[in-house]
Amino acid sequence: MTMANAMFLLLAAMPFLSLLLLSPSLALNQDFCIADLPRGDTPAGYPCKPQAGVTADDFYYRGLNTTGPTINPFNIGIASAFVTKFPGVNGLGISAARVDFAPGGVVPLHSHPGGTELLFVVEGTLASGFISSATNQVYTKTLYKGDLMVFPQGLLHYQYNLGNDTAAVALSSYSSANPGLMILDFALFANNLPTDVVSKVTVLDELEVRKLKALFGGSG
Ligand SMILES: *[C@@H]1O[C@H](CO)[C@@H](O)[C@H](O)[C@H]1NC(C)=O
Numbered sequence: 430m431t432m433a434n435a436m437f438l439l440l441a442a443m444p445f446l447s448l449l450l451l452s453p454s455l456a457l458n459q460d461f462c463i464a465d466l467p468r469g470d471t472p473a474g475y476p477c478k479p480q481a482g483v484t485a486d487d488f489y490y491r492g493l494n495t496t497g498p499t500i501n502p503f504n505i506g507i508a509s510a511f512v513t514k515f516p517g518v519n520g521l522g523i524s525a526a527r528v529d530f531a532p533g534g535v536v537p538l539h540s541h542p543g544g545t546e547l548l549f550v551v552e553g554t555l556a557s558g559f560i561s562s563a564t565n566q567v568y569t570k571t572l573y574k575g576d577l578m579v580f581p582q583g584l585l586h587y588q589y590n591l592g593n594d595t596a597a598v599a600l601s602s603y604s605s606a607n608p609g610l611m612i613l614d615f616a617l618f619a620n621n622l623p624t625d626v627v628s629k630v631t632v633l634d635e636l637e638v639r640k641l642k643a644l645f646g647g648s649g
């Protein structure tokens with residue numbers, strides 16, 4: 430094989446080699462892999478930013494220092510430090526989020542398809558629970574300042590503020606750099622599936638579906 434051929438084969442194999450390097454089921458075989466976001470996500474994570482350009486700032490994120498964008502109509506703000514915001518967690522199987530609950534604030538039923546969540550109550554009192562997929566068993570707890578609760582990967586779960594006139598704050602960490610967030614109400618009622626189809630697949634009457642589509646911004 431000529432040198433040119435060998436180089437060509439190596440270059441052709443690069444995308445597959447980098448997939449192997451980034452596979453989340455394998456430990457990184459390098460110290461870190463700061464996500465090069467503009468090059469796009471792959472099933473195994475983002476390609477690495479060239480090591481020579483890596484600085485301490487790549488391992489640091491200030492985006493949780495304040496309340497994140499409000500999620501309406503739930504009276505909460507969520508700031509996330511997933512890989513898309515915090516490229517330093519790429520390939521490390523970890524990320525975080527901050528949730529601020531106004532009085533009456535609710536994190537509605539949702540799941541993280543990609544990771545398990547560990548929630549820590551920084552301030553306030555929360556009602557919290559999840560539902561098993563095997564038997565629809567519910568596991569609920571009242572969480573006080575300083576408490577931890579774990580929500581297994583993919584399972585539907587919720588929290589809400591039990592303080593009538595006090596705010597609550599929680600910090601969550603995830604066993605994935607990109608755990609994903611699927612909010613059940615948005616999945617059902619913020620889409621453009623025709624109302625009669627949503628009605629059929631949820632057993633809700635069409636009037637209720639139309640009301641919920643109007644509330645969550647769905648069409649159809
Ligand atoms: C939060 O961080 C931003 C920079 O990302 C900074 O401008 C802001 O002053 C910080 N806010 C607080 C409350 O520290």
Ligand SMILES: *[C@@H]1O[C@H](CO)[C@@H](O)[C@H](O)[C@H]1NC(C)=O
Pocket residue numbers: 591592593
């Ligand atoms: C919140 O309000 C409810 C209903 O008025 C009351 O039963 C409950 O004790 C209040 N909780 C707190 C923490 O003040």
